[in-house]
Amino acid sequence: MDKTEEYLKKDVSHDAVPEGNPYTKEKLWNKNFINACAANFLIACSFYLLMPTIPIYLSEQLLVPESKIGIVLSSYVLALLLIRPFSGYLVDVYPRKPLFLLGVSLFVAMFFGYYFAVTILFFVVLRFIHGLFWGVSTVSANTVAIDIIPPSRRAEGIGFFGVNMNIAMAIAPYIAVNIYESYGFPVLITSAIAMGVLAVFAVNLIDIPKRKKAARKPPVSFDRFILIKAIPIFINQLFLSFGWGTLIAFAVLYGKRIGIHNPGIFFLFIAAGIILSRINSGKFVDRGYLHWVMTVAIIAITIGYLCFASFQNVYSYGLSAFILGLGFGTLFPALQTIYNNMAPASKRGTANSTYLTGFDLGIGMGMLFGALLSEYAGFSFMYLVTAGLSLLSLFIYLLNSKAVYDRNKLTRL
Numbered sequence: 001m002d003k004t005e006e007y008l009k010k011d012v013s014h015d016a017v018p019e020g021n022p023y024t025k026e027k028l029w030n031k032n033f034i035n036a037c038a039a040n041f042l043i044a045c046s047f048y049l050l051m052p053t054i055p056i057y058l059s060e061q062l063l064v065p066e067s068k069i070g071i072v073l074s075s076y077v078l079a080l081l082l083i084r085p086f087s088g089y090l091v092d093v094y095p096r097k098p099l100f101l102l103g104v105s106l107f108v109a110m111f112f113g114y115y116f117a118v119t120i121l122f123f124v125v126l127r128f129i130h131g132l133f134w135g136v137s138t139v140s141a142n143t144v145a146i147d148i149i150p151p152s153r154r155a156e157g158i159g160f161f162g163v164n165m166n167i168a169m170a171i172a173p174y175i176a177v178n179i180y181e182s183y184g185f186p187v188l189i190t191s192a193i194a195m196g197v198l199a200v201f202a203v204n205l206i207d208i209p210k211r212k213k214a215a216r217k218p219p220v221s222f223d224r225f226i227l228i229k230a231i232p233i234f235i236n237q238l239f240l241s242f243g244w245g246t247l248i249a250f251a252v253l254y255g256k257r258i259g260i261h262n263p264g265i266f267f268l269f270i271a272a273g274i275i276l277s278r279i280n281s282g283k284f285v286d287r288g289y290l291h292w293v294m295t296v297a298i299i300a301i302t303i304g305y306l307c308f309a310s311f312q313n314v315y316s317y318g319l320s321a322f323i324l325g326l327g328f329g330t331l332f333p334a335l336q337t338i339y340n341n342m343a344p345a346s347k348r349g350t351a352n353s354t355y356l357t358g359f360d361l362g363i364g365m366g367m368l369f370g371a372l373l374s375e376y377a378g379f380s381f382m383y384l385v386t387a388g389l390s391l392l393s394l395f396i397y398l399l400n401s402k403a404v405y406d407r408n409k410l411t412r413l
Helices: 004-012 033-049 055-059 066-092 096-116 121-149 151-183 185-204 229-256 265-278 283-285 290-310 314-341 344-375 379-408
Strands: none
Touching: 004 033, 004 066, 033 121, 033 151, 033 185, 055 066, 055 121, 055 151, 055 185, 055 229, 066 283, 066 344, 096 121, 096 185, 096 283, 096 290, 121 151, 121 344, 151 185, 151 265, 151 283, 151 314, 229 290, 229 314, 229 344, 229 379, 265 283, 265 314, 265 379, 283 290, 283 379, 290 314, 290 379, 314 344, 344 379
């Protein structure tokens, strides 16, 4: 047993799962949780106002080819990959609220740079720096949420907390396309800043439970930056997050290419699917049906991509988005629960940073390689590839990841 494991065994978690009836209801919707959800929604809204419109701006205003658009978009993901593991360590070692507040404040301040972004190089550098602060903010947000969610309602709480970001991912792009086409890019930036400022106020209102101060800081080792025993889950996750990257980057452009009048409706339908899926999926996970939930989610995602690639009209466009929303909305809380159930409280930041890094890396690959696939083979082929990767992820989960989780999950969290 190494020094890190010895340190972790000495850690006394303040939120060990209570013994007795596993379905005992502890209060979830208190002031802190509501403020955390509000902050998460506002942070995500500010970020995703620009996500679908930057490709349009680069393509239509700066005349940037699609292959280079992928480089611009993936630059922020590179920053996330660099900062996530360190963010997890910082969140585990230092007070979480000050770190959360600092990350969000710097994240909002970076939006002012977009007023002056008129070259590809400027966009690449700005997106990279913005990604650093986005990484700190999201790791802090997710870890704070886990701290204030009752352990007996963890998956349910994660589901409701996460749905705020997913709804923002869906609604913000729809609003962004309308703002961009009606008022232009500068007004869109101003809207993002306004949402970010509100997020800072919401974060400031959260009261985070004080953690028991350790006698000494945990030793710095590789497993403080990534949850080593969850690496097989992490690899499995990449096949799913690749497709999510192609959606958030190219769904609007794809819609324009096939003649959809306002392709932003894709995000409204995917939001509807996410919201509907969150009603019960977290409860099923908390009651022990995690593997069943994961299997259903991945199957829905695969079907959604197949429909998206095969049928090109406004009805299939919306239906595919809805099915994908059902799948991803079910997947997100279940997958995050897997990571957190494999880590003690003292490594909760590490667990969440590993989970988020899995999406970051997959999304970056989806943006970069998806751009190349779409340029040389078309968007339909790109989404057929994502469907194939999702199906492959299902077999990997059933044949390997499921056993990895069952072997490493903790009974007291």
